[in-house]
Amino acid sequence: MTILIVCIRRKPGMSFEAFDTYWRQQHAPLLRACGDFTRHLIRYEQYHVQDRDSPVARMFGVTSNYDGVALLEFADADAMQAAFAEPAYLEQVRPDEPNFVDLENSLPFIVERHAVLGTS
Secondary structure, three states: OEEEEEEEOEOOOOOHHHHHHHHHHHHHHHHHOOHHHHOOEEEEEEEEOOOOOOHHHHHOOOOOOOOEEEEEEEOOHHHHHHHHHOHHHHHHHHHHHHHOEOHHHOEEEEEOOOOOOOOO
16 A cells, blocks of 8 residues: 555635635535545545644644644555546646645655554
8 A cells, every 4th residue: 555645734724614615615626526536545534623722732742833734545656646637636626726725734654554553
């Protein structure tokens, strides 16, 4: 498995609430409807930041400037490369990303899963 994790910052000037709503209600359905892209995906998950000021967040010193995390799982690196090269992705999904994401200050990285506990 090849997994792309993106720590996302909302675009400057956008409220967290507007970002959160847009990512869930506009971008997710757009990506889901792009069959040429999703046929390469095993999993796409969004992780939305919750209360940064909760006692647990304070206990761990959470001070992140990120507003969410996207996880995209592919069978391998070739499938990931093919997905992001799809003309439909490039024409429909990619142009939507700057509508809510600060692309320059988000943090993408590619990982391989190593299960330590639980199911994989």
